[in-house]
Amino acid sequence: MQDLRAGTGGHWWVLAVRGACGILFGILAIVWPLITLLTLVILFGAFAIVSGVFALIGAMRGAHPEESRMWLAASGVFGIVAGIVAWVWPGITAYALLLLIAAYAVVIGVVEIVAAVRRRKAGDTEWLYLVSGVLSVIFGILLFTWPASGALALTWLIGAFAIVYGASLLILAFRVRDVGHRGAAGTAAHAV
Numbered sequence: 001m002q003d004l005r006a007g008t009g010g011h012w013w014v015l016a017v018r019g020a021c022g023i024l025f026g027i028l029a030i031v032w033p034l035i036t037l038l039t040l041v042i043l044f045g046a047f048a049i050v051s052g053v054f055a056l057i058g059a060m061r062g063a064h065p066e067e068s069r070m071w072l073a074a075s076g077v078f079g080i081v082a083g084i085v086a087w088v089w090p091g092i093t094a095y096a097l098l099l100l101i102a103a104y105a106v107v108i109g110v111v112e113i114v115a116a117v118r119r120r121k122a123g124d125t126e127w128l129y130l131v132s133g134v135l136s137v138i139f140g141i142l143l144f145t146w147p148a149s150g151a152l153a154l155t156w157l158i159g160a161f162a163i164v165y166g167a168s169l170l171i172l173a174f175r176v177r178d179v180g181h182r183g184a185a186g187t188a189a190h191a192v
Helices: 002-009 012-031 037-060 066-088 094-121 128-145 151-191
Strands: none
Touching: 012 037, 012 151, 037 066, 037 094, 037 151, 066 094, 094 128, 094 151, 128 151
């Protein structure tokens, strides 16, 4: 357990970058609620690609237990594909964008819930993975349930979700960093 925590502490910045991107995307969606659909598609595509790339980096660098690295890599690939689809077909309708964002939120949420359960079985008690996963699934289900909501309400809802999700990733990043520092300090103290 000590080695696992010491290994993950060095990769906390990957989660921090993903969290910061989520917050930035959320702020832009709230500050400019009347932005065009094309701009929203471009912003979502950028967010999904950047988040996906950093998830893949985290998976490749071994920032998580072996079992959850596969799920993190799947999350990263799905994010990159969702972002590319948004950029390749920018003229999609608001309804199609809504479904794309809802599907993205549900899939990413399920992946994070599975990762949280696997981490729990490995002895890690990091509950923020579970919280961010549940929030993501709830957001996706709400978008599927009320697809006819107005564009203004949709951008505010998307912005609020992205800020909350990004903030939970930032909190998680700093917790992982702290656990890594304590793990490394604890290992050094035991060696002396």
